[in-house]
Amino acid sequence: MPSNKGSSKEDIGPPNQSYDDAYRLLEDLPTGLPAGEDLRSRVDIALPEELPEIIKRIHDIRDQRAAILHKTFIGSRYLQAHPEEFTEVRHAVDAVREYSDNQSNRLGSGRVAEVYKNPNFSHVCAKVVRNMTRYRTENSVDVETGFLEDLADLNVDGARTPHPYGFIEDINLRAIVMERLHAISVDDLTSRRAHILFSEEFDPARFVGTLSRYVEAMHDLGIYHGDLHEGNVMVSINAPHTPYVIDFGLSKKIYFSEEVKDEPEKDRRFLPQISAKLKAWRENIDK
Ligand SMILES: Nc1ncnc2c1ncn2[C@@H]1O[C@H](COP(=O)(O)OP(=O)(O)O)[C@@H](O)[C@H]1O
Numbered sequence: 001m002p003s004n005k006g007s008s009k010e011d012i013g014p015p016n017q018s019y020d021d022a023y024r025l026l027e028d029l030p031t032g033l034p035a036g037e038d039l040r041s042r043v044d045i046a047l048p049e050e051l052p053e054i055i056k057r058i059h060d061i062r063d064q065r066a067a068i069l070h071k072t073f074i075g076s077r078y079l080q081a082h083p084e085e086f087t088e089v090r091h092a093v094d095a096v097r098e099y100s101d102n103q104s105n106r107l108g109s110g111r112v113a114e115v116y117k118n119p120n121f122s123h124v125c126a127k128v129v130r131n132m133t134r135y136r137t138e139n140s141v142d143v144e145t146g147f148l149e150d151l152a153d154l155n156v157d158g159a160r161t162p163h164p165y166g167f168i169e170d171i172n173l174r175a176i177v178m179e180r181l182h183a184i185s186v187d188d189l190t191s192r193r194a195h196i197l198f199s200e201e202f203d204p205a206r207f208v209g210t211l212s213r214y215v216e217a218m219h220d221l222g223i224y225h226g227d228l229h230e231g232n233v234m235v236s237i238n239a240p241h242t243p244y245v246i247d248f249g250l251s252k253k254i255y256f257s258e259e260v261k262d263e264p265e266k267d268r269r270f271l272p273q274i275s276a277k278l279k280a281w282r283e284n285i286d287k
């Protein structure tokens with residue numbers, strides 16, 4: 001979340017293009033190695049003396065990137081504990097309240113929440129909880145943000161999740177502020193026949209292949225999505241149209257293999273369904 005420390009309200013009105021570009025650049029930085037992978041296995045030419053230094057540099061860069069991109073802020077309770085951050089946190093909370101009040105900023109909706117773009121920063125959106133009854137039975141916004149943080153460095157041929165910027169847990173506002181994906185959900189794509197957006201090179205089979213590998217990599221980290229339907233998988237608007245996985249409201253983290261049971265299968269069951277839907281849509285366009 002951009003810091004507005006020291007700026008007056010007038011300063012944040014119009015879109016700040018260079019700020020926006022800088023964030024986009026940060027988002028596009030390679031997230032490096034898949035989580036958990038040992039760098040040494042990738043380096044054939046052994047450089048015994050320099051390698052630890054190189055590894056340390058990579059970790060430093062990743063830490064810096066994480067510090068810039070992931071800023072956690074919450075509502076009034078947090079402010080009481082961290083009065084020094086009052087201006088910045090209040091600003092973020094007020095901004096989300098304001099742009100999520102305007103329906104023209106709405107990007108999509110699901111069972112629990114609605115997602116709104118920040119009209120001043122094209123890389124930012126907020127998922128705002130609307131259905132409290134359902135919310136109480138699902139992961140809280142801090143837990144869901146935790147999943148996005150755990151997965152922030154996982155990138156399988158471009159397939160990934162939106163980067164989290166923070167969450168708000170206030171009495172009247174529960175929201176996750178995150179990277180706005182320039183993407184469309186499989187559900188919206190196939191129901192709106194939004195084929196004008198897509199070039200010929202969109203290949204449903206390759207898309208689902210990448211998605212499957214992403215899901216397996218997620219499972220290797222002990223994370224099970226639990227709700228991988230067409231509304232929770234997005235397709236990048238730009239070629240090569242990679243998959244994005246969103247909505248960790250029903251996800252589980254399981255550390256001990258005995259507890260996993262049928263969790264992997266639950267996720268895998270969604271894949272043929274997504275594949276069939278995309279193929280049918282594609283055939284319809286090609287006619
Ligand atoms: N990071 C994002 N960038 C752009 N659109 C998003 C993003 N996250 C969600 N959306 C849109 O909002 C819809 C609802 O979000 P989701 O997290 O699935 O909410 P719910 O938990 O209510 O199902 C998605 O189907 C998608 O269209």
Ligand SMILES: [Mg+2]
Nearest residue numbers: 110231232247
């Ligand atoms: Mg959803």
